[in-house]
Amino acid sequence: MTIDGACVEVLEGDTVLTALMMHRGFAGHSPFGDGRRAGFCMMGACQDCWVWTGEGDRLRACSSPIQDGMDIRTEAPKGLWPIPG
Amino acid sequence: MADPRIIIVGAGPAGTRAAEVLVAAGLRPTVVDEGSRSGGQIYRRPPPNFTRSHDALYGTEAAKARAVHAAFDALGDRITYRPETLAWAIKDDRLHALKGSRSEALAYDALLLAPGATDRVMPLPGWTRPGCYSLGAAQIALKAQGCAIGERVVFLGTGPLLYLVAYQYMRAGHAPAAVLDTSSYGQQLSGLALMAARPGQLLKGVRLLRALRRGGVPVLRNVEPLEVLGDAHGVDGVRFRDADGSERRLACTAVGMGYHLRAESQLADLAGCEFRFDPAVQQWLPQTDAMGRSSRANVYLAGDGARLLGADAAETAGRLAACAMLADLGHRQDARTVARLQRAMKRHARFAEGVARAFPWPHALAAELPDATLVCRCEAITAGELRASVTALGAPEVNRAKAFSRVGMGRCQGRFCGLASQEIVAAACKGRVEAAGRLRGQAPVKPLPIALLGEDGRG
Numbered sequence: 001m002t003i004d005g006a007c008v009e010v011l012e013g014d015t016v017l018t019a020l021m022m023h024r025g026f027a028g029h030s031p032f033g034d035g036r037r038a039g040f041c042m043m044g045a046c047q048d049c050w051v052w053t054g055e056g057d058r059l060r061a062c063s064s065p066i067q068d069g070m071d072i073r074t075e076a077p078k079g080l081w082p083i084p085g
Numbered sequence: 086m087a088d089p090r091i092i093i094v095g096a097g098p099a100g101t102r103a104a105e106v107l108v109a110a111g112l113r114p115t116v117v118d119e120g121s122r123s124g125g126q127i128y129r130r131p132p133p134n135f136t137r138s139h140d141a142l143y144g145t146e147a148a149k150a151r152a153v154h155a156a157f158d159a160l161g162d163r164i165t166y167r168p169e170t171l172a173w174a175i176k177d178d179r180l181h182a183l184k185g186s187r188s189e190a191l192a193y194d195a196l197l198l199a200p201g202a203t204d205r206v207m208p209l210p211g212w213t214r215p216g217c218y219s220l221g222a223a224q225i226a227l228k229a230q231g232c233a234i235g236e237r238v239v240f241l242g243t244g245p246l247l248y249l250v251a252y253q254y255m256r257a258g259h260a261p262a263a264v265l266d267t268s269s270y271g272q273q274l275s276g277l278a279l280m281a282a283r284p285g286q287l288l289k290g291v292r293l294l295r296a297l298r299r300g301g302v303p304v305l306r307n308v309e310p311l312e313v314l315g316d317a318h319g320v321d322g323v324r325f326r327d328a329d330g331s332e333r334r335l336a337c338t339a340v341g342m343g344y345h346l347r348a349e350s351q352l353a354d355l356a357g358c359e360f361r362f363d364p365a366v367q368q369w370l371p372q373t374d375a376m377g378r379s380s381r382a383n384v385y386l387a388g389d390g391a392r393l394l395g396a397d398a399a400e401t402a403g404r405l406a407a408c409a410m411l412a413d414l415g416h417r418q419d420a421r422t423v424a425r426l427q428r429a430m431k432r433h434a435r436f437a438e439g440v441a442r443a444f445p446w447p448h449a450l451a452a453e454l455p456d457a458t459l460v461c462r463c464e465a466i467t468a469g470e471l472r473a474s475v476t477a478l479g480a481p482e483v484n485r486a487k488a489f490s491r492v493g494m495g496r497c498q499g500r501f502c503g504l505a506s507q508e509i510v511a512a513a514c515k516g517r518v519e520a521a522g523r524l525r526g527q528a529p530v531k532p533l534p535i536a537l538l539g540e541d542g543r544g
Binding site for chain 1 (some may be wrong): 119126131133134135204214215217218222318319349462497532534
C-alpha cells in the first residue's frame with residue numbers, strides 16, 4: 001500500500017490507523033487548524049482518525065483493515081475537495 | 086406473538102448472553118454488531134490471521150472471553166448476524182442499520198440495546214497531540230493489533246482499567262513509565278468494604294497492584310494532571326501536580342488516559358427512553374427496572390450502555406433482559422433462575438458502587454481547566470468559549486450551551502466532551518452538574534456517507 005505516495009510495508013490484519021502510526025506518526029490534520037491528529041479511541045467512537053484515499057473517498061482509519069494496493073492520504077487529494085462547482 | 090421480530094444491538098458480553106437465552110426459547114433474533122467479529126470491546130477479537138492465544142490476549146479474563154466467544158459462535162445460523170453494521174437511528178419501531186453505504190430500516194417488535202461504553206475522559210491541555218489516546222485505545226492496540234501506543238507510555242486517570250492496562254502493557258514487555266492516578270489512597274480504601282461483594286475480583290485487583298510494584302512501575306496517587314507536553318508532531322511528556330502539591334514533569338512518548346467508563350446511551354435516547362441522574366457515577370443513564378426493561382414497552386437495556394457495572398454484570402444483565410422480553414412475549418420464565426440472576430446483579434451493583442467510591446470521577450478538575458484547553462476535539466472549541474456561552478450568552482444548561490458554542494455538535498456527537506462540558510457548564514453556573522442537564526442524543530449517532538443508498542438502492 002502507499003501512504004501519501006510513499007510505498008510502505010504493512011502486516012495483514014493491521015488497521016489503516018496502525019499502518020499510519022507505524023509509518024507516518026499521525027493520521028490527519030484538525031479541520032480547524034490546531035495541528036495533527038492521530039485518533040484517540042481506536043473503537044470507532046471519537047471520529048478523530050478519518051483519512052482520504054487517492055480516489056477521494058473517506059475512511060475511518062481505526063476501523064478499516066488495510067487492503068493490498070490501498071492509496072491512503074493524510075490530506076485531501078488535490079482537485080477533489082472542495083468539489084469544483 | 087408468533088414469530089416476533091427481535092433485534093439485539095451489540096455482540097459483546099450482554100448481547101451474546103441475551104441472544105443465547107432467546108435462541109434457547111426457540112426465537113431467532115437479529116444481532117446488529119458494529120464490529121467485524123463478536124466479543125464487543127472488552128472481549129474484542131483480533132483479525133482472523135492473528136495467532137495469539139486467549140491467554141496471551143485477555144490475561145486473567147481469558148476464560149471468560151473464551152466462554153463468551155464460544156457461546157456466540159455456537160449460535161451459528163440460529164440467529165441472523167449482521168456484523169460491520171452501524172445502528173444509527175431509531176424511529177417508529179424501526180432500527181436504521183448501515184452496512185457499507187447501504188442503509189436499511191429494520192422493523193422490530195422488541196429491541197434489546199447492548200451498545201456498551203466508551204472511555205470517560207477529562208480534557209487536558211495537549212490531549213489532541215498524536216500519541217495521546219484513551220485507555221481503551223491503549224488496550225485495543227495491544228489486544229487487536231499486537232502493538233503499544235508508544236515506546237514510553239504514561240497511563241493517567243483513574244479506575245480499574247488504569248491498572249489493568251498498565252499491567253497488560255508490562256506483561257507484553259512494555260512496562261509503562263508511570264501510572265498517575267487522580268484518586269487518593271484513602272479514597273481507594275473507602276471503596277474496599279463495598280468491593281468485597283466480589284472477593285475474587287477484589288483479590289485480582291490487589292494482585293495486579295502487587296505485580297506492578299514488583300515490576301518496578303511507579304504508581305502515584307492523588308495527582309492532578311496539568312498538561313500533555315509535546316509539539317505538533319507528538320507527545321514528549323506529561324506535567325502534573327503530585328500528592329504533595331509539587332509540580333512535576335515526566336518524559337514519555339505516549340499517554341493513555343481515562344476515568345472509568347461512559348455509557349453509550351444515544352440509541353436508548355432515540356428510542357424515547359426516560360433517563361435519570363445516577364449520583365454514584367455522576368452520569369445520566371437510561372432508566373430500567375430490575376430486569377432491564379426501559380420506560381418504553383418494547384425496548385430492553387443491558388450491559389454498560391445502561392448501567393456501568395462491568396463485563397461480568399453485562400452477561401447477567403443480557404440474560405435478565407432477554408428473560409424480561411420473553412416474559413412480555415408470553416413465554417413462561419423460571420422464577421428461580423430469574424431470582425438467581427437478580428441476586429448476582431445486586432452483588433455487581435454493590436461492587437460497582439465500591440469502584441465508584443474508590444476511583445471517583447474528578448469532576449472538580451473541569452472547573453480548573455485553563456480557558457485555552459480544547460474541550461471539543463471535533464470542532465476545536467475551548468473551555469473558555471464554552472464558559473462564555475454560559476456567562477456572556479446566558480445558556481442555563483448544556484444543550485443551549487451546545488447551540489451557542491457548538492461543543493458536542495461535532496462528529497463524535499459529544500461522546501468525548503459531553504461529560505466534561507456538563508461539568509464546565511455546571512461550574513460556570515455555580516450549580517450542580519445534574520442541573521446542567523445532559524446532551525440529547527441525535528441521529529445519526531455516527532457519521533454516515535453522503536452517498537447513502539436506501540433500501541431501494543437509491544441515494
